[in-house]
Amino acid sequence: MSIHKFLQPPSAVHKANVMQLLSASDDLAQLTGGRSLDDISNMPSDDRRAVLRKYLVNEDPVTMQEPVAWSDQESIGRFLLLKRFLNNDRSRQHLLLEARRVFYEENSFIISLGGFSRFLDDMLGDWEDTVAVEMLVRDLTIKVERQDCECGQLMEYIQRLSYFAKMPQLQKITVEWFTPTRNIDEALPSDWSTLSSSNGSKGASLPSATDDDGTSENGGSDETLRWETSDDDIWSLDGDVRG
Incomplete structure (x- = not known):
């Protein structure tokens, strides 16, 4: 007897991904009175950082552990959503890197001793020409x-x-x-x-x-x-x- 693995139709998966990406844009738009990502990118530096801080920073410490994609921490989920939205957009890479800096500088973190090295390696992804985590926290x-x-x-x-x-x-x-x-x-x-x-x-x-x-x-x-x-x-x- 063969066992069949039932997968979601490609159209359903694509629709779910699109909805997630739209939610990142919508969340930011709500925080900025309807401004688009392009508008946010063109804001003065202090104003842009204030928007990202409101979007990515928790009052309570953020627990970092792998796999981060399964995390129920709101700030982690929002950053990963924003990353998916901006990752392949070269014109907005500076906004993603600025969001990463705000995430690490403005949040307080809880990690296990065993996960410390991985935390410093950056659980949020692989980056080129970026400031090391230990220089931000x-x-x-x-x-x-x-x-x-x-x-x-x-x-x-x-x-x-x-x-x-x-x-x-x-x-x-x-x-x-x-x-x-x-x-x-x-x-x-x-x-x-x-x-x-x-x-x-x-x-x-x-x-x-x-x-x-x-x-x-x-x-x-x-x-x-x-x-x-x-x-x-x-x-x-x-x-x-x-x-």
């Missing part, structure tokens, strides 16, 4: 399962993360360590409650594994480590005093 959260980083190597790992201080646009990086298990006391060494460097440089305290505010309702534990650019370049933890 300003706000980044990296989520790390505690089991992915041995506690004894924690300070070494954090020191490696200081590389991001060299990224010219980066204003804040957050590292979220989380434990999916309910009984975290068994998973942590007795000295886990204190974080300090071996050479006596700047350090901060981690909440004890038994503190009320260190355990989430589902029994897991989330501890957030943040670094923001400042005159002092200080590492800090949620709930701690910056020092």
Whole structure:
């Protein structure tokens, strides 16, 4: 018995693609009072960027993971729609590249530790003669399962993360360590409650594994480590005093 794979008629697929592309143009037109893409391209730079920001930027952080085509993140979907609309139009390539810059500069992002390299390679596509992602991103959260980083190597790992201080646009990086298990006391060494460097440089305290505010309702534990650019370049933890 043969099994037949039923596909949509080519006409239906083409119609769906056309409708998607039209929606990108319509969305932008609604944001600009009915202006066409050509009108947007001819806007003053600040006005054009404001339109793209309204179209592509989320208030909440954007979670980046592959495959991005399956993402339910609105800003990703809109960018990919715009890319499909403009990708083969050489006369409007500058608008697409400007949209890419706005997407990476103006959004804040959440990525997994394992997906970090791919994020820097640009999940949105392959580009020629474009600014690297690491030169654009300003706000980044990296989520790390505690089991992915041995506690004894924690300070070494954090020191490696200081590389991001060299990224010219980066204003804040957050590292979220989380434990999916309910009984975290068994998973942590007795000295886990204190974080300090071996050479006596700047350090901060981690909440004890038994503190009320260190355990989430589902029994897991989330501890957030943040670094923001400042005159002092200080590492800090949620709930701690910056020092």
